[in-house]
Amino acid sequence: MRWFALILCLLSVMSYADNHKTSTAEKPMPTQIAPLAHQVYFWLKNPDSKEDQAKLIEGIKTLAAIEQVRGIHIGVPASTEKRDVVDNSYAVSELLFFDNAADEHAYQIHPIHKAFVDNYSHLWSKVVVYDSVSVK
């Protein structure tokens, strides 16, 4: 029984150490963000319509259910300092992370993504996309 207790004690310590290690993942740093960032900016047909902005955000939220999506950040222009280089003319931003380009393609042809385009594309006048793959 002493050996049994000792082994359990060791397992507790190992499990705690492993837990402590992964908990730092809560602040994502380079290795914890999936390599492919799909960054999309939307301009609305009715730029001042808070209702259309909210509808589009509602639509983008549905994309999180697509299995290839590894992370999602849906945003609106932040109240950071106005500078010449900062473009805050868009209405909604969508940032999705994928493991690779094949997964991004699977997302593009996924029924949920197709339904999103069908149901919400009437809201936007312009879309700009940047697909970036992380460097080591």
Place this chain on the structure above:
Amino acid sequence: MRWFALILCLLSVMSYADNHKTSTAEKPMPTQIAPLAHQVYFWLKNPDSKEDQAKLIEGIKTLAAIEQVRGIHIGVPASTEKRDVVDNSYAVSELLFFDNAADEHAYQIHPIHKAFVDNYSHLWSKVVVYDSVSVK
């Protein structure tokens, strides 16, 4: 001793369960990505220079040391499908996450960021920045 073993056993199970819970943070989803995304795209003065691209990436990597930075993704155009809406003309992308606009401002005036601009801005011809704050 039996009670001791039983308590250790319970601790093992609890620790394992907690570990299992936090390990899902390795795939960052909305709540695990800091709210403010600072998305920057750089075009080089010498667009075909792989050397200048590598130098700029080296410079951007120094920004990860700034204490307010909650996440970083440094990228180059991905080999996703070419579409009219996709802009892959930039050379390097930089995506930084912050807790709020005050932290982003602290980053802007941080000596490491100022040194980055001083030492690497001769490489780029154009910069476009999008600052997005996540929606609930």
